Amino acid sequence: MIYVVDDDEIMAECIARACTGRGEVQIFTNAIEAMQAMGDGELPDLIFLDILLVGPDGFTFLNEMVSYPDTVKVPVVVVTSLDLAEKDLVGYGVVGVLKKEKMTPQEIKAYAEKYCG
Amino acid sequence: MGGMEKEVDGILVAAHELKAPLSVLRQLALGLPEMNAGGERMRSEMVSVSERAIKQVNDLTKIRRLEDGLFEMEPVAVRAVCDEVTQELQYLFSHNRRDLFIKYANRARLVTANRDLLYSVVYNFLLNAMHYSGEGTRAELIVRDVHDKVKVTVRDYGPTLPMDVWREMKRGWVEKPTSIAMRPGSSGLGLYIASRFSRYMDAKVGAVRHRDGTSFYVELPVSKQASLFG
Numbered sequence: 001m002i003y004v005v006d007d008d009e010i011m012a013e014c015i016a017r018a019c020t021g022r023g024e025v026q027i028f029t030n031a032i033e034a035m036q037a038m039g040d041g042e043l044p045d046l047i048f049l050d051i052l053l054v055g056p057d058g059f060t061f062l063n064e065m066v067s068y069p070d071t072v073k074v075p076v077v078v079v080t081s082l083d084l085a086e087k088d089l090v091g092y093g094v095v096g097v098l099k100k101e102k103m104t105p106q107e108i109k110a111y112a113e114k115y116c117g
Numbered sequence: 118m119g120g121m122e123k124e125v126d127g128i129l130v131a132a133h134e135l136k137a138p139l140s141v142l143r144q145l146a147l148g149l150p151e152m153n154a155g156g157e158r159m160r161s162e163m164v165s166v167s168e169r170a171i172k173q174v175n176d177l178t179k180i181r182r183l184e185d186g187l188f189e190m191e192p193v194a195v196r197a198v199c200d201e202v203t204q205e206l207q208y209l210f211s212h213n214r215r216d217l218f219i220k221y222a223n224r225a226r227l228v229t230a231n232r233d234l235l236y237s238v239v240y241n242f243l244l245n246a247m248h249y250s251g252e253g254t255r256a257e258l259i260v261r262d263v264h265d266k267v268k269v270t271v272r273d274y275g276p277t278l279p280m281d282v283w284r285e286m287k288r289g290w291v292e293k294p295t296s297i298a299m300r301p302g303s304s305g306l307g308l309y310i311a312s313r314f315s316r317y318m319d320a321k322v323g324a325v326r327h328r329d330g331t332s333f334y335v336e337l338p339v340s341k342q343a344s345l346f347g
Binding site: 008010011014015017018081100101103104105 | 136137147148
């Protein structure tokens, strides 16, 4: 299962579409709903996470993720327009950073295949 | 808050506001299933337009960072930068049935500049030229030495630059994007960006009005550091 956490629904759908064929994809438009879903059910195999979210931002979400022994293991790909480097986020379990203005469906798909293949 | 700060903050806001929908547009275009030849052309245009717009938006955000002096000046290979820009824009020229003529006549290889900013200056000049050159005509990129400077000129064969804009360019400083209602169909944003970046690099920008078009140029100082080895 893949989570896409992005308050821009169209962008979230674009990401979800690129993951087609790699299992179920759930879209969350805020961090709280995504955290609750993880608490209620099974953990996702991969999360695509936007940083500038309405409400708690992506960094808050990442902090929550590393606070629990099970969620800390979930790989996260940050999808953002901010200038963030992967090396700055390694401590959060981030396995990749995709720039929104440059990423391609192939890059998204590659992550989905790698972690949900 | 001063007028300059207001202007810069306004630009920053506009840049961030524009970035998100442009990124979405690009993703939509990339995700379009290939329908037919017409659909493919539309898809290419959507990607191309959004990429260019994103680049301009990124340049606008850089303008804010100019204030902080975060862009290092260093020896930069002019030809390499021009090669990279022309390679990126070649598709666009071909797609719009314009020719791009390139001539390197400079001996000095390195100038003192910031690579990213110089890239944007050349990119915006060329994009401007592409836009204003008529179908089947060409734009020219010429690099040559002028005393202790390297001059990068982009010549188009479109409408001549209006006198008031030419005066601003001659002064070496384009005030703001809205002040240059340049030639039809342009906000003058690219020229504004090129002007700001050139000023940061202590490079001279200018324009020459021709009967059959306009040349825009930037003059960059030859790197003294590099000349020690030369």
